[in-house]
Amino acid sequence: MRLRDLGGLIVIDFIDMADPRNQRGVEQRLKDAMRYDRARVQMAKISRFGLMELSRQRLRPALSEGNHITCPRCNGVGVIRDTESCALQVLRILQEEAMKEGTGAIHAQVPVDVATFLLNEKRNDVMKLEARHRVPIVLIPNMHLETPHYHIERLRQDDDRLEDTTASFKRVEEIEETKADDPYALKSNEDKPVRPKQVPVIKNVIPREPAPVHVEADKSAPEAAPAAEQPAKKGFFARLIAFFTGDEKPVEEKPAEKAEEDKKARDEQREGDKRRSRREGRRSRRSSSERQNRHETTAEERSDEKHTRRERSARRLEETPADKEARENMEHTTRRRRSRRRPSGLKPLRKRPRRP
16 A cells, blocks of 8 residues: 555455454554554544454545546547447537527538448438428538547638638638537547546654654853752751751742642632532422422322312211111121121230229
């Protein structure tokens, strides 16, 4: 890739590797090999089909641009029309030119084989065009033209060349190269677009690590004394005497460090206040939601109790004396049964004798 300076999206098809460790090993070796490339390379992992995609930036123009030219016959298309297709295309263009207003005549210079096809196989179509639009059509076989090139010229009614009586075979040399919209039409060298050469995006590649520079020190120049900037160090006895006498001055903090510490403290306090406010907000929201749920629950219970009481009162008003007596007997039986029930596994309570 570096030798041919390949650029764009590159797909590498490796053999099938069942073990993922082998795939990782291949990827690592390829990355190690790409470290020496000056171009910018982006790599992807090997897919399950054994394909690896990578994109590489081109540093120099392509080799084909400097050693190749565009084909003058196909204009870089790669294919050309055959004789019949080119003749039909010329016939359609003749019809379009004849339908325009103010057309006095049409002169078409075409290759020899195309002119032969039009004058023999398509003679009736050319005559119909002339009769329908009342425009004379002159087909000029030109030996200097090759398929699919052609040159069609439309003359207006006030053109002086309509009165020219020159024979058609002598007009071959009077071709004026004009710019046409069709890619197969004949074009001059000035009208042909110049293919721009690709200019590398990275012209001057900067190395990752700058090369070390060897600087020879000037021995004659006096060296700067660092002791001038730093305070003079005291001896052991001097520091001991200063410690006992109290003459030792506390080390003053630098204003920059002190300001930085104050800023950090303010930031920490601000963050703590934010966290505390968020925590209090969550608690307040939780407590308000709980109170609302409790209020809704109590309201529902009250409404259910009211509804039950109303139903009971309505039933008692509607029941007959016999039903009332049966209900009272049933309630009395239920109370007796409840009083006789005792929890399982517990001994019956003994009645204590009363003290005299």
